[in-house]
Amino acid sequence: FIRHCTGWRRLYSSVGASDIDHFKSILPPAAILSTVSPSALPSAELDPYNNDWMGKYHGSATTVLRPKTTQQVSDIVRWCASRNIAIVPQGGNTGLVGGSVPLHDELIVSLANMNTVRSFDPVSGILVADAGCILQSLTDYVAPHNHIMPIDLGAKGSCHIGGNVATNAGGLRLLRYGSLHGSVLGLEVVLPDGTILDQLTTLRKDNTGYDLKQLFIGAEGTLGIITAVSVLTPPSPQASNNVILALPHFDNVLPLYKTVKRQLSEILSAFEFIDRTAYDLAVKHGQGRALSDEDVDGAACFVLVETSGGRREHDEEKLTDLLTSLLEADSPLINTGVLSQNPAQFSSLWALREGVTEAVSKEGKAYKYDISIPLASFKDVVDATREHLRSKGLLGDHAVKHVLGYGHVGDGNLHLNIIAAAYTQEIQDALEPFVYELVASYRGSISAEHGIGAMKTHALHYSKNDVSIEWMKKIKALFDPLGIMNPGKVLE
Ligand code: FAD
Ligand code: MLT
Ligand code: ZN
Structure with a gap:
């Protein structure tokens, strides 16, 4: 040091x-x-x-x-x-x-x-805002115009739109609205020499050579400071519903996803996963309202399905038909489904999923791995990590209390969390490079949506080859020859 x-x-x-x-x-x-x-x-x-x-x-x-x-x-x-x-x-x-x-x-x-909305066009839905605007305030700003933000995440009450863009945050709406690489139309950035790069266009289409703004989306502040963002906001859905499905085995998640996609088609807007440990922790730490004992009995994991569409009766009918067919199937994929009946229940079901992060941090010190891997391997990765820690004698209240998985099934993104009593070198050494090697064995990504930050600079090579890293370094050197912009982040 x-x-x-x-x-x-x-x-x-x-x-x-x-x-x-x-x-x-x-x-x-x-x-x-x-x-x-x-x-x-x-x-x-x-x-x-x-x-x-x-x-x-x-x-x-x-x-x-x-x-x-x-x-x-x-x-x-x-x-x-x-x-x-x-x-x-x-x-x-x-x-x-x-x-x-x-x-x-x-x-x-x-x-x-820097928290002022610069402009909003209610016809196109294009919002131009200072980078320091809090995501929730922007959601509230566009709501009366019947628009929503294309991104939503548990940290919405504190995170900034500039931070969202700098991390290329994914979140809970990516399945429906895609990544910020698509919905961000323009950026204003202060480059590492102080030059103001004005690319704050509000055009949907602009094929005039290299799309420089894309470089800053997900650069985590290493290429410049984003000062304003122009973003396309979608129209608010006329109706949103959600349901929590309790599954007897993880193996049912994949066939369930296929069935849900087929039956709900265009109204499916989220398909989120929490395993039993994540659910129990969310409930323990007061996130959302617990389901009844009968509903959780025998559940190995849960899936939260959200629909967003244009006509309430139509969407409700589709969702009810889905539930009925799932429950009445010869070998049902689910044990039960709890459908929200009003806005309060809708939020409460979401809180069980969104609140896992908060619950994890209340339970102890979290080692967080945010990985892209094939959906079929979500459970294997969680189990393999738990067994690995057990084999090292690190499982137990004195060291690692829980190993759990949750995340965005629709995006192939698992959040593997290890909760310990404290951050220790011993646990760290047991987890790395074990987890990264496991991810690389699936040709997965060591960062699906949270970024590299300071945590994973040494592990970048598990997901990026040498040529890619060499070109990333050249881009960094071109924009920031002195290396003053967020040094030690993303690249070593
Ligand atoms: P910061 O934490 O302040 O910064 C993050 C990075 O961006 C840093 O490298 C910083 O230097 C850089 N940065 C910030 N602002 C700028 C700027 N204006 N210009 C240039 N660089 C900048 N992430 C997800 O992807 N999906 C989720 O679902 C999700 N859920 C979360 C839930 C909770 C409860 C919490 C605590 C976090 C969650 N996150 C999630 C992670 C985090 O909220 C996101 O990465 C978020 O986008 C960070 O925004 P921020 O404003 O807090 O940025
Ligand atoms: C989430 O999906 O809840 C977030 O990415 C935060 C986390 O990983 O805990
Ligand atoms: Zn996430």
Whole structure:
């Protein structure tokens, strides 16, 4: 660590009193939070910025800047480039791979004050918003116009649209609306030398050469700071319903998915999976309302199906027909199905799925693996990981308490979580490279949707070949020759 730190010192400058003086010429005093003399805020004031959502990654930034305008961001970055000060762009700090907090004492540029909607066209549904707008506020903003955001995730109350784009977050609506690579139409980005790249187009079609904005979607702040986003918002469905299905075996998930797709066709909008352990934890930690004992009896796992369509009666009829045919089949794929009857029950069923993340973090310290693998292997991967930990003598209340799986079946994305009493090197060594080798054996992805951040830089090669990594490095060097933009993230 010391050698690492010394190398860092040679590469980057720390923020000093003269830098703070300069920042004062760019920003009002309230937008500068610093422990550097003479400001000398207590360092605890910076804790929410220096520590990530899971309490796993910890930075030691001395200064957080909260600009309000793109020009201010540009002026800050230009100064940092001239002084070799490394920067961590930060949104809602809900990232799960340690990308949003410093590795050392980088300057944090928080986008939280850039939270204005720039325009919304109710005819096309195109929304242009500052990067720091909270996802839930944007959902609320477009709702009266009968539009929804194309993305939804459990962190919606805190994460920013800029953070969503920077991580190319997937979430609960990807099955219906596709990834942000499709729904983001334009971006405004401050490049690592301070240049403002204005690609904030609101055009649906624009084939004028290289589509530069795509590079910043999922770049996790390593190529520049996103300051505004233009996004296509779909019309609100006229009717949404959901049902939780209890399954006796995991093996039924695949045939169930095929049946559900065939019967619901265009109205299917989500097909989400939680195993029994995930369900029990969600209930234990008060996420959503528990199903009755009778409904969960003998259930090995659960699937949440959502429909979104144009006519309530039509959709309800389809969903009821589906349930009836599933329950009356000769060898039923499900034990029971619980259909929501009103908006409160609809939200409560969703909370059982969305709340797993929160429940996991209340239960203990989570090692989170977010992987793309063939759907048929979801259970094998969870079981193999549990057995591997058992063989190392690490299963038990003193070490690993639970190994569980949940995720987005429709997207082939499993969240493999290992909950322990504490983060320890022993558990870490047991899990890695074991999990990554397992994923690579399926030619899967070590990051389906959360990104690489600081957590997986050393493991990138399990999912990207040497040529791909070499070109990623060339792109990074082209945009950021000084390497000041979120160093140590994505690429080592
Ligand atoms: P941060 O956490 O602040 O930052 C994440 C990364 O993006 C960092 O590398 C940061 O440097 C960079 N960044 C942030 N803002 C900018 C910007 N303006 N310009 C350039 N770089 C920037 N993720 C999913 O994909 N799907 C889910 O379903 C999902 N559910 C979640 C549920 C919970 C309860 C939690 C806590 C997290 C969940 N996440 C999920 C992970 C996380 O919420 C997403 O990755 C989210 O998009 C991060 O947004 P943020 O604003 O919090 O970004
Ligand atoms: C989810 O699907 O719930 C999120 O990606 C968060 C998580 O993996 O816990
Ligand atoms: Zn997810």
